[in-house]
Amino acid sequence: MDSSHAAVITDEKQQSAAIWRKSDTMWMLGLYGTAIGAGVLFLPINAGIGGLIPLIVMAILAFPMTFFAHRGLCRFVLSGSKPGADITDVVEEHFGEGAGKLITFLYFLAIYPILLVYSVAITNTVDSFMTHQLHLQSPPRPLLALILLVGLMTIVRFGKEMIVKTMSVLVFPFVAILMLLALWLIPHWSSAIFEHVNVSGSGNNIMMTLWLAIPVMVFSFNHSPIISAFAVAKKEEYGEDAEKKCARILSFSHLMMVITVMFFVFSCVLSLSPENLAEAKAQNISILSYLANHFNTPMMAWLAPIIAIVAITKSFLGHYLGAREGFNGLVNKSLRQRGKQISEHKLNRLTALFMLVTTWIVASLNPSILGMIETLGGPIIAVLLFLMPMYAIHKVPAMRKYSGAASNIFVVAVGLIAISAIVFNLLG
Numbered sequence: 001m002d003s004s005h006a007a008v009i010t011d012e013k014q015q016s017a018a019i020w021r022k023s024d025t026m027w028m029l030g031l032y033g034t035a036i037g038a039g040v041l042f043l044p045i046n047a048g049i050g051g052l053i054p055l056i057v058m059a060i061l062a063f064p065m066t067f068f069a070h071r072g073l074c075r076f077v078l079s080g081s082k083p084g085a086d087i088t089d090v091v092e093e094h095f096g097e098g099a100g101k102l103i104t105f106l107y108f109l110a111i112y113p114i115l116l117v118y119s120v121a122i123t124n125t126v127d128s129f130m131t132h133q134l135h136l137q138s139p140p141r142p143l144l145a146l147i148l149l150v151g152l153m154t155i156v157r158f159g160k161e162m163i164v165k166t167m168s169v170l171v172f173p174f175v176a177i178l179m180l181l182a183l184w185l186i187p188h189w190s191s192a193i194f195e196h197v198n199v200s201g202s203g204n205n206i207m208m209t210l211w212l213a214i215p216v217m218v219f220s221f222n223h224s225p226i227i228s229a230f231a232v233a234k235k236e237e238y239g240e241d242a243e244k245k246c247a248r249i250l251s252f253s254h255l256m257m258v259i260t261v262m263f264f265v266f267s268c269v270l271s272l273s274p275e276n277l278a279e280a281k282a283q284n285i286s287i288l289s290y291l292a293n294h295f296n297t298p299m300m301a302w303l304a305p306i307i308a309i310v311a312i313t314k315s316f317l318g319h320y321l322g323a324r325e326g327f328n329g330l331v332n333k334s335l336r337q338r339g340k341q342i343s344e345h346k347l348n349r350l351t352a353l354f355m356l357v358t359t360w361i362v363a364s365l366n367p368s369i370l371g372m373i374e375t376l377g378g379p380i381i382a383v384l385l386f387l388m389p390m391y392a393i394h395k396v397p398a399m400r401k402y403s404g405a406a407s408n409i410f411v412v413a414v415g416l417i418a419i420s421a422i423v424f425n426l427l428g
Contacts, residue, residue, distance in 0.1 A: 017238045017241035017242075017244065017245050021237075023233075023237065024245070024248075024249050025168070026164055026165060026168045027164060027168075027230055027233065027234070027249055028168075028249050028252050028253045028256070029167065029168030029171045029253075030163075030164040030167045030168050030226060030230070030318070031223050031226060031227075031230065031249070031250065031253040032171055032175075032223075032253050032256055032257055033167035033168060033170060033171045033174075033314040033315075033317075033318060034167065034223035034225060034226040034314065034315060034317075034318025034319065035066075035220075035221050035222060035223035035253075035257055035318075036171075036174070036220075036221075036257060036260075036261060036311070036314075037118075037311045037312065037314055037315030037318075039219055039220045039315075040178075040220055040261055040264070040311065041286035041287055041288055041307070041308065041311065042216075042286055042287065043216065043217075043220045043261065043265055043287075044264070044265045044268035044269055044277070044287045045277050045280045045281050045287055045290075046213060046216040046281070047213055047216065047217070047265055047269070048193070048265065048268065048269035048272075048274070048277050049209075049274065049277045049278060049281060050205075050206070050209030050210070050213065051193060051206075051209070051274060052193050052194060053206050054206055054209040054210045054213060055265070055266070055269060057210055058210070058213060058214075058217055059258075059262045059265075059266075061214075061217070061414075062217060062221065062257075062258045062261075062262060063254055063255065063258045064407070064410065065214075065217065065218070065221075065410075065414050066218075066221040066222075066254050066257065066258070067250060067251060067254045068407040068410060068411045069218075069385050069386050069389075069411050069414070069415070070223065070224065070227055070250055070254070070385070071246075071247055071250055072385075072386075072389035072390060072393075072402075072408075072411055073087075073224055073227045073228075073384070073385055073388075073389050074227050074230065074231045074243075074246045074247075074250065075243060075246075075389065075399065075402060076090060076388070076389040076392050076399065077090055077227065077228050077231035077232065078231050078234075078235055078242055078243050078246065079094070079392070079396060079398040079399050080093055080094075081093065081398070083235070083236070084232060084235075084236065085232070086228045086229070086232055086325050086329070087107065087227075087228035087325065087329075088100070088103075088104040088107065088228075088325060088326065088328070088329025088330075088332075088333075089329070091103045091104060091107075092104075092333070094392060094395070094396045094398075095395075097333075100333065101330075101333050103384070103388070104326060104329040104330055104333060105326075105330060106380050106383075106384065107322070107325075107326045107329070107380075107384060108323065108326025108327055108329070108330060109326075109377065109380060110377045110380035110381045110384060111225045111319055111322040111323045111326060111377070111381075112323045112326065112327070113377050114225075114315075114319050114377060115316065115319050115320060115323050115355065115359060116358070116359060116362045116363075118312050118315055118316040118319065119145070119149060119316070119359035119360070119362055119363040120362060120363050120366055120367070121308075121312050122148055122152075122309065122312045122313065122316065122363075123141065123144055123145045123148060123363045123364075123366070124366070125305050125308045125309055125312060126144065126148060126305075126309060127139075127141070127144060128305060129305040129306075129309070132301075132305075133301065133302055133305065141363075141364055141366065142360070142364040145360055145363035145364050146360055148363075149356055149359050149360050149363065150356070152313065152316055152317065152320075153352055153355070153356050155317060156317070156320055156352060157352065160229055160233070160321065163317045163318075163320070163321060166317060167314050167317050167318060170310050170313060170314045171314065173310060174307065174310045174311060174314065175256075175260055177303060177306075177307050178260060178261075178264050178307070179260060179263070179264070181264070181267075181288075181303070182263050182264045182267035182268075183267075185267045185268065185270075185271040185291075186267065188271035188295070189267070189270040189271055190270065190271070190273070192272070192273035192274070193269060193270060193273070193274060211417060211420075211421050211424075212421050212424070212425065214414065214417050214418050214421055215378060215382070215418045215421050215422050215425070218381075218382065218385075218414075218418045219378065219381070220261065221254070221257055221258075221261070222381060222385070223318060224322070224381060224384065224385045225318055225319045225321060225322025225323070226318045226319075226321050226322060228321075228322065228325055229321045229322075229325065230246070230249075231246060234246050234249075268287050268291070271291075272290075272291075272294065276290070276294065286304065286308065288300060288303065288304035288307060288308070289304050292304055320355065323355065324348065324351050324352075324355070327351045327354065327355075328344075328347050328348070328351055331347060331350070331351075332347070375422065375425065375426060378418075378422040379419050379422050379423065382415050382418045382419045382422065383415070383419065385415070386411050386412065386414060386415025386416075386418065387412065387415045387416075389411075390408050390411055390412050390415075393408060
């Protein structure tokens, strides 16, 4: 390719970067779809249980906390010099082969167990829906798990574009139902939560609640598994201007997340008392299940599993992209050491088979250790999302241009708070 032809392509990419495309909307909704999953159905309980002041502080922190962290990770992936390099390649390029292998393994370890959690969750939710709402005989668990997972893996087989497209389509019914539910609760709002506001004597309590609630917030808005695929796709599309376009897409996606989710959280919290929220936490059920029992509404009993199924499907697909990237990275790196290589198409098929078999086995067995697996993945996600990109800003010449921003200190502080709270929870 001669220099004049390359200049024309660059110029075209710069012009197109200024225009908002259909693919940008699709990715904006895809990012939202990965982040806003089943965890949101537990967020009102975890966030509202500490009272009004921590909830207001969390609402203020939600946007900067999620936007700056995910933008940092996105910039890190974009800083790779090779075209089409994903997070596992960029880590190796910047930190060397040994560190590359370790971080790729940690990346896989952080995302893959969540995929196992979702495979169990979708099997349980569909099984419960069939027996309680549809009054059907419960099918054999391994058969049900296989049908559901083969359905999900069929979407995966059509490639990254189809995964993102499916997720962006599923976002609409999810957001619509969430917002309708929040509006439906408005007549039930009460002043119960305001009666528990006591600033003078509860400073330590508020700080403790906030400290333990930050990891809940981090993971309710976390979409780090899809960030690498997003950055690679946008770099292909926009070239040098990818960073600006990615930041714009991320800002719109995060605004949408914070407004819809926090409105839903506030509406749920205002319609229940702190005692109700404590009761919901003790019962270990989602806010929808609790609201259905509390207000005795059959409509909610139907809506709860449908929303949960849509939420889990979206999150499963988004996390699959990250888990596949991690697994492919591990295989490629170990093959390269032996002087061998494998085509991407063949490797994706091998990964899909591995994911299908392992998620099916775990979903069939229905183990109770999944909560622990998810919690153990927490510190790794926090390190990769908050600390690694900030470390790279100081160490990697390609990222030096981002140094000196106040947002970097904020991201590191939130990351350290989240990790310390997760460790405290684990030890507690």
